[in-house]
Amino acid sequence: MSISHLKEGFMKFHEGNFKEKSAKWEDLVENGQHPKIAVVACSDSRIDPAFMMNAEPGEIFVIRNVANLVPPYDDTAYGYHGTSAALEYAAQHLKVTDIIVLGHAYCGGIGSLFAPKEDKEVDYDFISPWMTIAEPAHRRVVATMPNATDSEQARACEKGGVMVSLENLMTFSCIREKVFNNELRLHGWMVDIRQGTLSCYNAETNQFEEIKK
Numbered sequence: 001m002s003i004s005h006l007k008e009g010f011m012k013f014h015e016g017n018f019k020e021k022s023a024k025w026e027d028l029v030e031n032g033q034h035p036k037i038a039v040v041a042c043s044d045s046r047i048d049p050a051f052m053m054n055a056e057p058g059e060i061f062v063i064r065n066v067a068n069l070v071p072p073y074d075d076t077a078y079g080y081h082g083t084s085a086a087l088e089y090a091a092q093h094l095k096v097t098d099i100i101v102l103g104h105a106y107c108g109g110i111g112s113l114f115a116p117k118e119d120k121e122v123d124y125d126f127i128s129p130w131m132t133i134a135e136p137a138h139r140r141v142v143a144t145m146p147n148a149t150d151s152e153q154a155r156a157c158e159k160g161g162v163m164v165s166l167e168n169l170m171t172f173s174c175i176r177e178k179v180f181n182n183e184l185r186l187h188g189w190m191v192d193i194r195q196g197t198l199s200c201y202n203a204e205t206n207q208f209e210e211i212k213k
Helices: 003-020 022-031 082-094 108-112 127-144 150-169 173-180
Strands: 037-042 060-065 098-104 185-192 197-202 207-210
Touching: 003 022, 037 082, 060 082, 082 098, 082 173, 098 150, 108 127, 108 150, 127 150, 150 185, 150 197, 173 185
Parallel strands: 037 060, 037 098, 098 185
Antiparallel strands: 185 197, 197 207
């Protein structure tokens, strides 16, 4: 993959999809976007929610960051709250009816929580503090699965990270109020990029359940 390849790819898009659906693109410009679903996904290059879910332009509002994490509500002036701002926009302006936290197996961000400190080649300024959001899930896995393999712990922590993000979503009043008023639904999903499966969290069973045809 190269920069020139991406440019060529855009020209193919322009001559194909863009021209074929010109009326759709014009409508999106003239009338704006009105997605009903927001997705919090990982920045991982292997995870593309629109591609995986076969969504059309304008159908889903995607918020991407390292490890698909939602930070707890924080109204201090310190830092730039990119994910929080996007969530506020989705809930307040777009008025989405559903928010999906889309986790995935083999997440590098979650995996970093299990790497011994001495094995880390780079001392990151931003990634390490960001990943502390998932520490509750990490501690829970280490405490409850002490005899599990590193891989088993990481897979469990990926799901746990989704649950932490769902809990943190409820710390935003603009989201919490809409959930309580049945105007907004929250979902936890997990994609296994090796098996090609999608599992959705079921609150009644407290399990991620694979969807079937």
